[in-house]
Every structure is written in C-alpha cells, then in structure tokens.
Amino acid sequence: MAAIASRRLAKELKEIHTQGCPVGIQLLSADNFEEWHLSLEVMGESQYQGEVFALKFRFESQYPISAPAVQFIVNERYTSPVHPHVYSNGHICASILGNEWSPVLSVIGVCVTLQSMLASCKKKERPPDNDRYVRHAPDNPKQTRFHYHDDTV
Amino acid sequence: MSSREPMWYCHECHAEMRPIMAPDPRCASCHGTFVEKIENPQDDPREFAMHGPGGDDVPELDQFVMGLHQLLAHPRPRSPTPRPSSPGTSPTRSGVRIELSRSRPGAGLSTFIIGGPNTLGRAPGDRDRDRDGPHLPGSPMFMRRNSGDRDPDNAIAGNVMMQYLISMLSQRPGQRGGDPLGGFGGLFGPSFGDMDGGRWGDYVFSQDALDQIMTQLMENSNAHRPVPAPEDVVNKLPREILEIGSPLLEKDCAVCKEQFKLGTEDPDEQVVVTLPCKHPFHEPCIMPWLKSSGTCPVCRYQLVAQPSQEHGPGSPPHTGGSSGRPGSPPNNRSRSPGAGGSGGGGGGGGLLSSLLSHLGGGGGSSGQSRSQSNANNNRDRDSEHLPGSWSEPVD
Numbered sequence: 147m148a149a150i151a152s153r154r155l156a157k158e159l160k161e162i163h164t165q166g167c168p169v170g171i172q173l174l175s176a177d178n179f180e181e182w183h184l185s186l187e188v189m190g191e192s193q194y195q196g197e198v199f200a201l202k203f204r205f206e207s208q209y210p211i212s213a214p215a216v217q218f219i220v221n222e223r224y225t226s227p228v229h230p231h232v233y234s235n236g237h238i239c240a241s242i243l244g245n246e247w248s249p250v251l252s253v254i255g256v257c258v259t260l261q262s263m264l265a266s267c268k269k270k271e272r273p274p275d276n277d278r279y280v281r282h283a284p285d286n287p288k289q290t291r292f293h294y295h296d297d298t299v
Numbered sequence: 300m301s302s303r304e305p306m307w308y309c310h311e312c313h314a315e316m317r318p319i320m321a322p323d324p325r326c327a328s329c330h331g332t333f334v335e336k337i338e339n340p341q342d343d344p345r346e347f348a349m350h351g352p353g354g355d356d357v358p359e360l361d362q363f364v365m366g367l368h369q370l371l372a373h374p375r376p377r378s379p380t381p382r383p384s385s386p387g388t389s390p391t392r393s394g395v396r397i398e399l400s401r402s403r404p405g406a407g408l409s410t411f412i413i414g415g416p417n418t419l420g421r422a423p424g425d426r427d428r429d430r431d432g433p434h435l436p437g438s439p440m441f442m443r444r445n446s447g448d449r450d451p452d453n454a455i456a457g458n459v460m461m462q463y464l465i466s467m468l469s470q471r472p473g474q475r476g477g478d479p480l481g482g483f484g485g486l487f488g489p490s491f492g493d494m495d496g497g498r499w500g501d502y503v504f505s506q507d508a509l510d511q512i513m514t515q516l517m518e519n520s521n522a523h524r525p526v527p528a529p530e531d532v533v534n535k536l537p538r539e540i541l542e543i544g545s546p547l548l549e550k551d552c553a554v555c556k557e558q559f560k561l562g563t564e565d566p567d568e569q570v571v572v573t574l575p576c577k578h579p580f581h582e583p584c585i586m587p588w589l590k591s592s593g594t595c596p597v598c599r600y601q602l603v604a605q606p607s608q609e610h611g612p613g614s615p616p617h618t619g620g621s622s623g624r625p626g627s628p629p630n631n632r633s634r635s636p637g638a639g640g641s642g643g644g645g646g647g648g649g650l651l652s653s654l655l656s657h658l659g660g661g662g663g664s665s666g667q668s669r670s671q672s673n674a675n676n677n678r679d680r681d682s683e684h685l686p687g688s689w690s691e692p693v694d
Contacts, residue, residue, distance in 0.1 A: 249554040
C-alpha cells in the first residue's frame with residue numbers, strides 16, 4: 147500500500163473516530179487499509195424505512211487517486227437494496243464510483259452520496275438488465291464500465 | 300449387423316441399442332439423449348472412448364476436446380500433401396468431420412457438423428484406405444471420415460463452429476463471465492493454456508455467449524474514460540515552494556486532505572501546484588491524478604476536454620459547492636437526489652443542498668456554468684439511457 151493511500155485512509159479513519167459518522171452511517175470494520183465495511187441506513191421517510199444495508203469498500207494502493215471498489219454486501223445478514231441503480235449482487239451503478247470519482251471524495255462522502263441515492267428513490271425496482279449483468283458480473287465492480295446518464299433517480 | 304436399420308450407441312451409458320423415438324432419439328436403456336447412430340460399423344463410437352492420448356483415466360470429453368485442439372493446431376493443408384501411409388497417425392489429416400447428434404426437449408434433433416468435408420486435398424483412394432486401417436491410439440478417434448456426400452461448402456461453417464466449441468470448452472474457471480458450460484472449464488483449463496493466440500470468441504451461437512460478448516465490449520469501451528492532462532499542460536502549471544508567511548499555509552490539499560505546512564518529511568510536499576481554477580495541491584498528490592484525469596479534483600475544471608461531461612472545456616470553476624463536511628463530494632451529478640428529491644435527512648444536508656443547486660441549476664455560480672454549456676448539456680440529455688444498460692450509441 148502506497149504511503150499516500152495509507153496516510154489518507156488513516157486520516158479518514160481518525161476523523162470517523164473523532165467526529166463520528168453522519169446519521170445512519172456506522173463503521174462496522176476497518177481493520178486494515180484494504181477493506182472497510184460500513185452500515186448504511188436511510189433516515190426519515192423513504193422506500194427503505196427500517197432497512198439496514200452494509201457497504202464494502204476495497205482500496206487499491208492508488209487510493210484516493212483511484213476510486214475504491216464499493217458494493218453492497220450480500221450475505222446471510224445483509225441484502226442489496228432494491229434500487230434502479232443497484233444490482234442484486236450488490237454492485238452499484240454510480241458515476242462517482244467510476245469515471246466521476248474524485249480524490250476529494252472520501253469513504254464517508256461516498257456513503258452519504260449513496261444514502262442520498264437511496265433516499266430519493268421513488269420506486270423500488272432492480273435495474274432493467276439486472277439478470278443479464280449479474281450472470282456475468284466480474285467480482286470487482288470496478289471492472290465494469292457502467293453507462294451513467296440518468297441523473298433523474 | 301445385417302439389419303438395414305443401423306444400431307445406435309449411447310454415449311451416456313455406453314449401450315448399443317435401438318433408440319426410443321419419443322420423438323427424439325433416446326437411449327433405450329438409460330433414456331439419455333446423447334445417442335449416435337452407428338452408420339458405419341468400422342467407425343464404432345466405442346473406439347473413441349477406449350483409445351486415446353490420455354489413457355482410460357482421462358474423461359471422454361477431455362479426449363474429445365484434445366482432439367479438437369489438435370485439429371485446430373494442425374489445420375487442413377490447402378493443397379494435397381504427401382500423407383503418411385498409416386492413416387490416423389498424423390493429426391494433419393485433411394478433411395475431417397465430426398458429427399454429433401443431440402436431441403433436446405422441444406428442440407428436435409440437432410446435428411453439429413464440425414470440420415469440413417474430405418473432398419479437398421485428398422486423393423480419391425484415401426477414404427478406402429482409412430476405412431481399412433485400424434485406428435491407432437493417439438489419433439482422435441472421433442474424427443469421422445466423411446462419407447463423401449456432403450456439400451463441400453460447409454467447411455467454413457464447420458470450422459467456425461469447432462473453434463467456438465473449443466473456446467467454450469477450454470474456458471478456465473474464474474475467468475470473468477463464468478463458464479458457459481458450467482464446470483467443464485475446470486476439466487480442460489490447464490491443458491489449453493496456449494489458446495490465447497486465437498480469437499475464437501469472435502463467433503457466438505447462444506444468448507449466453509452473446510451476453511458475455513456484450514459485457515466485454517462494454518468493459519472495454521473507453522468512450523467515457525477520463526482523458527489525462529497532456530504533459531506540456533502539466534509542466535506549465537504554476538508551482539510554488541512553500542515559505543513562511545505564504546497564504547497557502549492556511550489551505551488544505553484536497554487530495555490528501557492535509558493542510559500545507561513547512562518542513563515536511565517529503566521535500567516534494569513543499570511544492571504546491573495551483574491549477575487554473577486556483578485550487579492548490581501538493582505536487583506529489585495532484586500529479587498522479589492528472590495522469591489519470593485532466594480535471595481539478597475539487598471543481599472538475601477541465602485542463603483538457605473530457606468526454607461527455609456536463610461542463611464544456613474551460614467552464615468556470617464551481618466553487619461554493621463543497622461547503623459541508625470535509626469529505627463532501629464536489630458536484631457529482633448523478634446518483635444523487637434528483638430534482639424533487641425528498642431529501643436524505645440526517646447528515647447529508649449540506650451535501651444535498653449543494654447537489655440540488657447544481658443539478659437544478661438554481662445556484663448562482665453553477666447556474667451560470669450550466670447555461671454556458673447548454674449545447675453540450677442537451678446533447679447529453681438526448682442520449683440519456685438507463686445506467687448499466689447496453690444501449691446502442693445514439694449519435
């Protein structure tokens with residue numbers, strides 16, 4: 147892990163510990179600088195009231211120059227939210243995780259954005275190509291080049 | 300075997316039988332559907348299973364694929380060549396053909412013919428010689444000789460099909476996209492490591508395979524990939540060495556999120572690069588970024604024109620946006636609460652308002668920038684489609 151990545155992540159972690167996370171976001175685990183887990187809950191009235199999701203962040207040595215690989219955790223405990231930009235395998239089609247990533251973004255910044263994405267959802271449905279995508283999806287969502295043009299959801 | 304009705308061979312239970320026609324041929328003893336008519340008694344399909352390069356412990360299918368592989372590795376010569384006297388010992392034999400009959404429920408009987416007819420590059424007497432000679436171990440037994448009555452034009456189609464089949468069978472597990480035959484890859488993967496040279500995946504014959512191709516195409520598409528800043532642009536950026544009293548010492552580098560300070564361990568961190576949008580960064584922080592994307596991390600000012608972004612090149616910096624917590628994103632345009640978003644509640648408040656102002660064009664400075672890049676914008680919206688979908692290029 148490059149020095150810049152671990153320094154940045156250490157700083158983010160310290161901030162989480164000292165300032166806490168925004169409402170609805172909790173750090174589940176951050177035992178190293180390669181993979182962190184956070185839980186995500188949409189506060190207030192929304193389609194996802196009462197649902198708690200978990201996000202997995204995977205960092206490369208080029209973080210924050212390269213975006214973290216972010217996906218919803220799908221296991222016995224957590225499911226992927228039913229959302230037009232979230233595939234049932236937990237992969238997320240979000241431009242900020244792909245070609246609109248900026249090193250200014252952070253783990254918490256991504257969580258907040260995804261929280262907002264869920265909060266503004268009006269209709270719970272899977273992406274139209276969910277089945278096809280999930281069948282052939284790579285393990286790492288960063289290997290998928292999503293098309294993002296829909297700003298309305 | 301004097302009967303005019305040929306016997307059939309079941310590749311699943313290895314029985315010789317007369318099939319049940321229900322209506323597709325099924326093995327009379329195991330009811331399997333992988334049955335083959337023994338049209339030529341000299342060409343008993345059982346030899347296929349008994350002899351082969353790998354010995355008895357090699358699974359049948361493995362031999363089959365090995366044979367196909369051999370066939371491809373030694374393509375049929377274009378002109379007649381001297382042939383070894385003992386047929387079957389040379390993998391370069393010309394005019395091989397494989398016929399597989401397989402019935403599927405509801406789909407009727409399908410026959411795969413692999414390889415070309417034997418009419419090219421063969422002396423007329425060859426066929427008889429082949430029939431007479433015993434098949435030696437080591438030769439692909441399943442390379443049925445053509446009975447000679449086929450249309451020679453199917454040679455190409457046969458080869459394509461064969462290549463496709465092999466490429467499917469030899470897929471290694473763990474390869475992206477999975478294994479279309481579900482598990483066969485594990486059997487054959489290691490022995491076919493040298494297949495990377497061909498482009499056998501160019502032809503697809505099933506929806507599944509097509510999906511996979513589409514996925515690959517999408518992944519390789521770089522239409523929306525950020526454009527790095529050209530070297531000369533990067534070299535011309537103003538650099539400043541930090542010194543006592545510099546106003547920069549009160550600012551942060553947005554990449555590492557550290558305040559600029561004197562006397563750092565790394566002397567490179569004394570060098571501050573300021574982008575045309577006036578955002579300052581440590582030189583070692585911003586350089587790798589500009590090599591991947593020629594934009595300002597904070598305001599996305601474009602040092603070089605970027606594909607399908609909302610802002611045209613050189614659009615004024617959008618400041619005022621990331622006023623919330625230190626980690627707030629600058630102006631991510633999608634995956635954010637859209638127009639009329641019900642509000643994220645909780646900690647996203649500052650971020651939300653900045654996003655909304657950006658998206659809705661309501662904010663002062665951002666509104667201006669949007670109107671300047673309106674043409675660009677409309678074009679972008681015209682080609683709107685759902686994320687993650689495989690859509691045709693619109694323009």
